[in-house]
Amino acid sequence: MYVQLLDLACGALLLTAVLVLWRRELTVIIRMFALQGAALAVLVGVLAAQENSAELWAVAVGVFALRAVVLPYLLRRALAGAGESRRETRPLVNVSASLLAAAVLTLLAYAVSQPLVELAPSAATQAIPVGITVVLIGFFVLVTRRRALSQLVGFLLMDNGITAVGFLATTGVGLVVELGVSLDVLLAVLVLQVLTTRMRETFGDTDLDELRELRD
Amino acid sequence: MNLAATGMAAAVAIAVLTALLAVVVRTRTSVVGVGTALTGVAAVVAGAAALAGGSFSVVLPGVLPLSGVSLTLDPLGGLFVAVTGGVAVAAGIYSMSYADTPDLRARGVRVALPLFVVAMVLVPAAANVGTLLVCWELMALTSLVLVVAEHRRGPQVASAGRWYAVMTHLGFVSVLIGLMLFVAHTGDDSFAAMREAGRHLSPAVAGVVFVATLVGFASKAGIVPLHAWLPRAHPEAPSHVSALMSAAMVNLGVYGLVRVGVDLLGGGAAWWWLLVLALGAVSAVYGILQAAMSSDLKRLLGQSTTENMGLVLIGVGAAGLFASSGDRALAALALTAALVHVVGHAAFKTVLFLAAGSVLHATGSRDLDALGGLRPVMPVTTAAFGVGALAASALPPGTAFVSEWLLLQALIHGLPAGGVAAAIAMPVAVAAVALTAGLAVATFVKAFGVGFLAKPRSEAVAGAHESPFTMLAAMGIAAVVCVVLALWPAGILPAVQAAAGGVAVSGDVTLRLNQATGALSPLLLTLGLVAAVAVVAAVMRAAVARRVRREARLWDCGGGPMSARMEYTATSFAEPLQRVFDDVVQPELDVDVSHHEESRYLVQAVEYRRKVPDRIERRLYQPVLSVITAWGRAGRGLAPGSVHRYLGYGFYAVCGVLLLLAVTR
Structure with missing residues (x-):
């Protein structure tokens, strides 16, 4: 039961990450991100039930509140001011190629995390490659998407992946550390939201490739 | 605790105290000057005591990680400590009123002065490689702060600072490589152990160590192919700092050469x-x-x-x-x-x-x-x-x-x-x-x-x-x-x-060598010279007194009284020498003659410009600098300003490393 639930949660993580790559509507991308936050919270909840730890339950609730409710809300608010530019129209790598890249990245993550899994084989550690895949897909989104909001989602995807790897490898890195990381992410999103708004006010667009003149 | 140790301790204590005073309570400039001068006095005492035979040795293992601080003052080090101290006395007193300008009153500059002096005092006292290198670097950094102290005066100060920083750090790297190679073959970085082992190094290794350290120490001493920083940094530094650098700091290059070449490597x-x-x-x-x-x-x-x-x-x-x-x-x-x-x-x-x-x-x-x-x-x-x-x-x-x-x-x-x-x-x-x-x-x-x-x-x-x-x-x-x-x-x-x-x-x-020409007393020589001058003056006076004196203007070709424009200038004084050494210095001359409108035979003005560029610098440094510039320009192609490109570098690097891990495991 525990293993199945854990795998289900991890599968949801991976699936939502791939869906973020697939869909172009920014509203859908944000919804996928919220779903992923919920999957992450479920993952932590499963671990908490297994470990029977109240602290981990608290973390699960916190993760849900932050990643499935607060951050998607902030992103949606940023999008509301965006007007018509609600689609990721011209990604640097098209969608089908992105999906193929995601497959390659998954393979890479599995190949790389073998030594980690071999250190202490268990149901949780065997799911580590999923976390690493999410990190790599998040990075891929950062590299290939033009809209500031998709970049933000990519960044948060990476963070979700890192958190997932943390929980899977160590069953919780401690409440204080998790709290600190969460606050960090929240602050980063708030700042980036402000910056996105400013960018739109200045350039009328949030295409990051317009920012070429900022070097030197 | 003998006199040398007391002197060194006092020098360090006074310098650190002065620096603290300058940074915590904004003291007057004269306090920093007095502190620097007192540091110098303590260093002179320590050096003189060491020269008189009272050497000391102290090891403070906890102060620096890995190697610890180890200080020994032997007569050779004592000489350089005393010389540095002497210069610091004069420079400290001088700075009491010279450094009372807005630029030199800045906090960083005031802190750097005593620290620079104490770093120079500690370099000859260092008794292991770690201490030597740390003090050497402290000396370089504090002197760099002092060189660029008057940076508001013009861009040439910043340029001098850049030259100095680059050259001194390249020299430092060279010394570092040499001494690390040395230590790798001895296994212990204390000078005593290196002195023992230095005699048994293979000639090839010893040669490499010597040449590497020679390059570093020669650049500090301003020796020719590596002198380019010196005529830039010394003029642009405030004058008391120029005195400290030119009279005390460059000596430490010689110290390093003698210490490593003669003392540690044992001749060669x-x-x-x-x-x-x-x-x-x-x-x-x-x-x-x-x-x-x-x-x-x-x-x-x-x-x-x-x-x-x-x-x-x-x-x-x-x-x-x-x-x-x-x-x-x-x-x-x-x-x-x-x-x-x-x-x-x-x-x-x-x-x-x-x-x-x-x-x-x-x-x-x-x-x-x-x-x-x-x-x-x-x-x-x-x-x-x-x-x-x-x-x-x-x-x-x-x-x-x-x-x-x-x-x-x-x-x-x-x-x-x-x-x-x-x-x-x-x-x-x-x-x-x-x-x-x-x-x-x-x-x-x-x-x-x-x-x-x-x-x-x-x-x-x-x-x-x-x-x-x-x-x-x-x-x-x-x-x-x-x-x-x-x-x-x-x-x-x-x-x-x-x-x-x-x-x-x-x-x-x-002083007396075997041959007769070898013995000479400067004092007698001077007395003789003074006596000769006195005799000549007396004879002249006696001869002149006999005649009737007549005051007259100097002969000036009828061109009116002599003006300052008729004097020898530095350029004109050096002109004959420049002619003699024309092939060596290769000066760039530029003579502009403009004529009167009415007649081509009457000269209105002559403009003479002469520049003596440093030939060695142009031949040796320009190619290197232009290669580096070209390299940098090529590197700019990697940074077109696209955020995605930059993120992509990171992404491909991460994936590459992961792939490497997956393949090589």
């Missing part, structure tokens, strides 16, 4: 020392030639530092060469000459830079072509610069004469000592020293005569005033030391002998 092959000798000879001649062409007073002094360090290196190289052929007594004589020159150079370069600073303070100009006529308005500064110029110009009642004469004696007597190499090298070295001495006289006659005598050449000079008392006092102290060193060199000879004897070049050093 003859080719090492021929290399040092050659570098020294080239530096001496090239440095003074550049100085002779220069019309910037402080730049001239900086280039003269290259010359003097070259002379010192000739002495060190000759000492090593004699030692490698087994002639201990001659080696000790050559090393003594080199160390006496270090002491003398420190004294007269302090006077000269402080006097140049006083001129700069009063007139705001360092351009010799714009100075002149300072004698009536700045008598004390003029007298001090005169003493310094005499001391620098290798003539009998001068400080440099003593050491250069000793050096010449060592080189001449070394002729039969070595093999073929020495037989070729020694006469060439003698010629180089002689040429250097001659050019030095011309250079300092130019600096003193054009800069201080005759009529003022600009408005700023005409309105000059004498400097405040503390600046005069500092110049006075240094000038008195110069005179003492010139007239009574035997006074410091025991100390220098102790230092030279302490580094494995054993043997008695006496």
Whole structure:
């Protein structure tokens, strides 16, 4: 039961990450991100039930509140001011190629995390490659998407992946550390939201490739 | 705890306290000056005690990670500590009023001054590689802060700072590589262990260590291919800092060379020392030639530092060469000459830079072509610069004469000592020293005569005033030391002998060599000179008194009274020399003649521009700099400004590393 639930949660993580790559509507991308936050919270909840730890339950609730409710809300608010530019129209790598890249990245993550899994084989550690895949897909989104909001989602995807790897490898890195990381992410999103708004006010667009003149 | 240890502890304590005072409670400039001077006094005491035989050793393992701090003051280190301390006394007193300007009152600059002095005092006392390198780096960093202290004056200060920072750190890297290689073969980084193991290093390893450290130490001493920073940084630094750098810091390059080459590596092959000798000879001649062409007073002094360090290196190289052929007594004589020159150079370069600073303070100009006529308005500064110029110009009642004469004696007597190499090298070295001495006289006659005598050449000079008392006092102290060193060199000879004897070049050093030409007393010589001058003056006066005197204007071709424009300028004074050495210096000349409209035969104005670029610098540094620039320009292609491109670099790097891990595991 525990293993199945854990795998289900991890599968949801991976699936939502791939869906973020697939869909172009920014509203859908944000919804996928919220779903992923919920999957992450479920993952932590499963671990908490297994470990029977109240602290981990608290973390699960916190993760849900932050990643499935607060951050998607902030992103949606940023999008509301965006007007018509609600689609990721011209990604640097098209969608089908992105999906193929995601497959390659998954393979890479599995190949790389073998030594980690071999250190202490268990149901949780065997799911580590999923976390690493999410990190790599998040990075891929950062590299290939033009809209500031998709970049933000990519960044948060990476963070979700890192958190997932943390929980899977160590069953919780401690409440204080998790709290600190969460606050960090929240602050980063708030700042980036402000910056996105400013960018739109200045350039009328949030295409990051317009920012070429900022070097030197 | 003996006197040397007490002195060192006091020097460090006073310097740190002064720096703390400067940073915590914004004290007056004079407090920092006094603190620096007191640091210098403590260092002189420590150095003198070490020279008198009271060496000490202390190990503080907890202060630095890995190697710990280990200090030992032996006679060789003591000599350099004492010299540094002496310069610091004068510079500290001088800075009490000189450094009272908005730029020099900045907190960072005030903190850096005592720390710079204490770093220079600690370098010769370091007894392991870690301590030496940390103090060396502290010295470089604090002096860099001081060099760029007056950065508001113009972009050339920042440029000088950049040159200095790059060159000094490349030198540091070179020393680091050499010493690390050395330590890798000995297994212990204390000098005592390295001294033991240094004798048994294979010649190839020892050679690499020596050349690597030589490059680093030579760049600090301003030796020729690596001198490019010196004529930039020394003029742009505030004058008391120029004095500290030029009279004390460059010496530490010589210290490092003697410490590593002679002491730790125990002599080594003859080719090492021929290399040092050659570098020294080239530096001496090239440095003074550049100085002779220069019309910037402080730049001239900086280039003269290259010359003097070259002379010192000739002495060190000759000492090593004699030692490698087994002639201990001659080696000790050559090393003594080199160390006496270090002491003398420190004294007269302090006077000269402080006097140049006083001129700069009063007139705001360092351009010799714009100075002149300072004698009536700045008598004390003029007298001090005169003493310094005499001391620098290798003539009998001068400080440099003593050491250069000793050096010449060592080189001449070394002729039969070595093999073929020495037989070729020694006469060439003698010629180089002689040429250097001659050019030095011309250079300092130019600096003193054009800069201080005759009529003022600009408005700023005409309105000059004498400097405040503390600046005069500092110049006075240094000038008195110069005179003492010139007239009574035997006074410091025991100390220098102790230092030279302490580094494995054993043997008695006496001024009296076997041949009759070898014995000479500077004091008697000076007395004779003074007596001769007095006799000539008396005869002249007696002869003149018989005739009827008539006052008349100087003959001026009927062109009206002589004006300042009819005087020799620094440029015109150097013109004959420039003609003689045309092929070496390759000056860039530019003569513009404009004629009157009415007649092509009447000249309206002649404009003459001369620039003497540093040829070695242009040939050696420009290609390297242009390659680096081209490289940088090519690198800009990697940074087009696209955020996605930058993120992509990170992404591909991460994926590449992961792939590598997956494949190689």
